[in-house]
Amino acid sequence: xxxxxxxxxxxxxxxxxxxxxxxxxxxxxxxxxxxxxxxxxxxxxxxxxxxxxxxxxxxxxxxxxxxxxxxxxxxxxxxxxxxxxxxxxxxxxxxxxxxxxxxxxxxxxxxxxxxxxxxxxxxxxxxxxxxxxxxxxxxxxxxxxxxxxxxxxxxxxxxxxxxxxxxxxxxxxxxxxxxxxxxxxxxxxxxxxxxxxxxxxxxxxxxxxxxxxxxxxxxxxxxxxxxxxxxxxxxxxxxxxxxxxxxxxxxxxxxxxxxxxxxxxxxxxxxxxxxxxxxxxxxxxxxxxxxxxxxxxxxxxxxxxxxxxxxxxxxxxxxxxxxxxxxxxxxxxxxxxxxxxxxxxxxxxxxxxxxxxxxxxxxxxxxxxxxxxxxxxxxxxxxxxxxxxxxxxxxxxxxxxxxxxxxxxxxxxxxxxxxxxxxxxxxxxxxxxxxxxxxxxxxxxxxxxxxxxxxxxxxxxxxxxxxxxxxxxxxxxxxxxxxxxx
Numbered sequence: 001x002x003x004x005x006x007x008x009x010x011x012x013x014x015x016x017x018x019x020x021x022x023x024x025x026x027x028x029x030x031x032x033x034x035x036x037x038x039x040x041x042x043x044x045x046x047x048x049x050x051x052x053x054x055x056x057x058x059x060x061x062x063x064x065x066x067x068x069x070x071x072x073x074x075x076x077x078x079x080x081x082x083x084x085x086x087x088x089x090x091x092x093x094x095x096x097x098x099x100x101x102x103x104x105x106x107x108x109x110x111x112x113x114x115x116x117x118x119x120x121x122x123x124x125x126x127x128x129x130x131x132x133x134x135x136x137x138x139x140x141x142x143x144x145x146x147x148x149x150x151x152x153x154x155x156x157x158x159x160x161x162x163x164x165x166x167x168x169x170x171x172x173x174x175x176x177x178x179x180x181x182x183x184x185x186x187x188x189x190x191x192x193x194x195x196x197x198x199x200x201x202x203x204x205x206x207x208x209x210x211x212x213x214x215x216x217x218x219x220x221x222x223x224x225x226x227x228x229x230x231x232x233x234x235x236x237x238x239x240x241x242x243x244x245x246x247x248x249x250x251x252x253x254x255x256x257x258x259x260x261x262x263x264x265x266x267x268x269x270x271x272x273x274x275x276x277x278x279x280x281x282x283x284x285x286x287x288x289x290x291x292x293x294x295x296x297x298x299x300x301x302x303x304x305x306x307x308x309x310x311x312x313x314x315x316x317x318x319x320x321x322x323x324x325x326x327x328x329x330x331x332x333x334x335x336x337x338x339x340x341x342x343x344x345x346x347x348x349x350x351x352x353x354x355x356x357x358x359x360x361x362x363x364x365x366x367x368x369x370x371x372x373x374x375x376x377x378x379x380x381x382x383x384x385x386x387x388x389x390x391x392x393x394x395x396x397x398x399x400x401x402x403x404x405x406x407x408x409x410x411x412x413x414x415x416x417x418x419x420x421x422x423x424x425x426x427x428x429x430x431x432x433x434x435x436x437x438x439x440x441x442x443x444x445x446x447x448x449x450x451x452x453x454x455x456x457x458x459x460x461x462x463x464x465x466x467x468x469x470x471x472x473x474x475x476x477x478x479x480x481x482x483x484x485x486x
Contacts, residue, residue, distance in 0.1 A: 011135070013188035014188045016184065017181060017185040017188050018185070019142050019143060020180070020184060022122055022150070024085075024088070024181055025088075026147050026148075028092070028111055028115065029150070029286075030155055031155075031174060032154075032170060033158060033287065034162065034304055035301065038167045043100055045101045051220070053104060053105060056106075057112040058408075059220065060108075061113075062408075065116045066208055066257060068118075068120050069124070069396070070205065071394075072398075073391060076191060081118060084115070086114075089178035089182065091107050091110035092107075095107035096172045119397065120397035121397070123385070123393075124397045126139050126143060128190075128390075129189075129190065134323070137323035140378050141320055141322050144377045145315060148312070148370065152286070152309070155308045156309065159301030201253050204246055205257055211243045212239075212406065215235070215406065215409075221235070258399070261389065262389075262392055262396060267462055270458075271380050271382075271385075272384050272399060272400055274380050274461075275377075275381070275404050277454040277457070278373075278407070279405065280410055280415075281342075281346070281447040281450055283408030283412050285346075288443050289362070290304050307362060308366075310367055318338075321375070335458045335462065336455045342368065342369050343449075345365040345367070345371075346447045346451065349361075351441075352441060384400035418446065422438050426438040
């Protein structure tokens with residue numbers, strides 16, 4: 001199954017390298033958030049340009065994930081992983097050296113392209129290195145820990161590096177991490193042969209990539225221009241037309257990008273639906289919480305970053321415990337309990353005030369949110385790749401990352417618009433800080449409601465799927481009790 005590297009090692013170093021790849025990708029998603037004011041002043045960004053420092057990465061990442069997953073399956077997962085890390089690292093260096101806004105935004109988009117190759121290839125390689133059994137459950141626990149910790153660490157490192165050495169170092173640090181992971185992956189990750197047969201389905205890949213680009217662009221632009229803006233509505237219409245074209249192309253293609261068998265395996269559909277809803281809250285959390293800390297509580301970037309440590313620690317703990325909890329009470333109960341735990345934390349967070357403090361307003365909710373988020377992520381990732389044929393593992397990784405990323409774009413656009421509307425209305429009769437806080441409270445309250453609905457949906461849909469037979473040719477065996485429903 002594997003083409004060995006020059007040095008034969010156990011699965012531990014391979015997992016460390018693959019987890020490092022996922023951590024680096026997630027780090028780049030959030031590390032710029034705290035440093036945006038300094039970046040804006042450094043390269044002369046406009047208000048809309050500042051937004052695109054974040055959006056360019058997310059747009060390219062979300063739109064190209066399916067293509068990255070299929071490329072990993074066809075061209076070889078290790079090969080695509082290494083190429084993606086090289087592109088990601090080089091683009092990070094370019095972003096740090098950028099002397100103009102156009103170069104910086106372009107570099108962020110290329111970062112997203114590299115990340116779209118890295119994320120699905122790395123997850124597929126984890127599934128290859130760890131066959132079904134307790135080892136895979138533990139590996140996915142590590143995967144969940146670094147995914148959540150990467151988002152929190154991004155806020156921490158972004159604040160510390162910006163305050164100590166300036167904003168370019170947030171990109172140089174990401175580049176150093178990417179090249180270190182590249183070296184580790186080259187040394188320790190075995191080559192899992194891709195399918196290397198069939199066609200790339202170029203027309204379908206182009207249609208869905210452009211459709212996702214139009215959708216994510218419209219959602220991110222709607223935060224600034226409003227939902228009724230002509231360019232926003234036009235982008236949504238274009239996305240709908242391209243998605244319809246994609247469906248027609250897929251039906252006629254002998255080797256489609258999204259083969260129907262992928263969604264008949266295990267509970268892949270259920271896992272992806274729930275992951276999209278979880279993602280809609282996840283990305284918004286790391287957007288609004290640092291803003292509340294800086295704009296309302298008056299924390300500087302370093303203090304804001306340090307405030308994320310309890311959340312990151314809770315995330316690591318939850319990811320470690322997730323397989324054990326699932327073995328005891330079953331996957332469905334674990335997912336529901338995790339989602340409700342995170343919802344409780346967000347509901348608690350919705351009680352923030354303009355005169356609050358970190359200890360009173362943020363610490364307790366952060367711990368609950370970190371625990372719930374990490375456990376839910378581990379279980380939903382497992383459900384999203386359950387029973388998938390080996391030759392489709394990279395594509396399955398691309399799909400689950402796409403649903404999380406696009407779900408995050410939708411959630412952030414909707415929540416930012418609602419929060420902005422509440423703030424604007426409150427500003428007519430309340431002081432500025434109270435108006436801002438009212439908007440953030442709204443975002444956290446709606447996020448809690450979304451997770452409560454997601455928990456109910458999890459009860460309804462995760463029990464309906466059936467895993468493929470253990471000896472079905474060309475498929476992985478059903479997942480162990482760590483990710484099964486009781």
